[in-house]
Amino acid sequence: MMVHASDLRAWSSILVVAALAIAGECLIAAAMRRLGDLDDIRARSGLKGAIRAVLTSPVFLAGATCMALNFFALLFTLSAVDLSLAGPASASLTYVGNAVAAKLFLHENVDRRRWMAALCVCVGVYLISK
Amino acid sequence: MKHTLTPQRYLILLAVTLSAPLGDALLTRGMRQIGTVDLHHLGLLWQALFNPYIDAGILLLIGFFASYMTALSWADLTFLMPATAFGYVVLALVSRFWLHEPLSGYRWAGILLIVCAVGFVANGPSLTEHPELNRMDSGAAR
Numbered sequence: 539m540m541v542h543a544s545d546l547r548a549w550s551s552i553l554v555v556a557a558l559a560i561a562g563e564c565l566i567a568a569a570m571r572r573l574g575d576l577d578d579i580r581a582r583s584g585l586k587g588a589i590r591a592v593l594t595s596p597v598f599l600a601g602a603t604c605m606a607l608n609f610f611a612l613l614f615t616l617s618a619v620d621l622s623l624a625g626p627a628s629a630s631l632t633y634v635g636n637a638v639a640a641k642l643f644l645h646e647n648v649d650r651r652r653w654m655a656a657l658c659v660c661v662g663v664y665l666i667s668k
Numbered sequence: 669m670k671h672t673l674t675p676q677r678y679l680i681l682l683a684v685t686l687s688a689p690l691g692d693a694l695l696t697r698g699m700r701q702i703g704t705v706d707l708h709h710l711g712l713l714w715q716a717l718f719n720p721y722i723d724a725g726i727l728l729l730i731g732f733f734a735s736y737m738t739a740l741s742w743a744d745l746t747f748l749m750p751a752t753a754f755g756y757v758v759l760a761l762v763s764r765f766w767l768h769e770p771l772s773g774y775r776w777a778g779i780l781l782i783v784c785a786v787g788f789v790a791n792g793p794s795l796t797e798h799p800e801l802n803r804m805d806s807g808a809a810r
Binding site: 563564566567570571573574575576577592633636637640641644645646647648649651652654655656658659661662663664665666667668 | 756
């Protein structure tokens with residue numbers, strides 16, 4: 539089976555988009571987990587205190603940077619790949635990748651129920667985008 | 669794992685689910701009124717800021733980000749994923765009934781699968797217990 543250079547480029551850029559989204563979401567989730575319940579912080583220090591706590595977290599800033607890079611990577615990808623492929627492919631990869639990364643890096647208990655949910659979301663997003 | 673969802677937290681999950689697709693739909697409606705933006709008509713972007721649909725869309729997307737951050741502070745990422753994906757279902761239904769776009773059989777099947785995914789996690793625990801983090805929290809409280 540021949541793999542065209544344009545296909546390789548398309549799938550590489552889709553993988554980069556998904557990887558940046560996974561890194562961004564996991565870093566932001568890790569930052570929020572470290573900060574603790576935002577409702578408690580808001581009760582103690584007010585809304586400004588809660589916003590300050592989030593914006594001064596280096597892990598959150600790293601996650602937000604990844605999400606910004608994800609946005610520009612998506613723009614770059616859309617300039618070369620059809621939206622009908624890039625949209626569902628990157629979204630589906632992101633959902634499955636998030637489940638794997640949450641188990642490996644955030645040590646979440648991803649039980650059979652959550653794996654099933656991740657797979658259903660992955661296929662569901664693909665079908666909705668068709 | 670523990671299950672700690674109060675009615676207020678269910679409301680935040682509802683905000684996560686509804687605010688993003690409704691914000692996107694309002695932005696779409698607003699930009700259809702503004703027209704096509706290209707390099708020679710960048711001024712239209714400034715004009716877009718005064719469109720009520722665009723303003724409402726931006727407010728809803730800010731609300732989405734705030735509620736998503738709040739939810740991540742007391743729920744697992746894998747618990748929230750189906751809730752955010754449910755936004756695709758809302759977007760498809762808004763497209764069908766508000767923007768009058770047709771929905772194919774594939775899309776109805778996709779909607780059914782995402783609803784199943786929400787059902788899988790909705791009755792499960794929302795947060796994984798991390799004993800070492802709890803110890804750090806109680807240490808910080810002292």
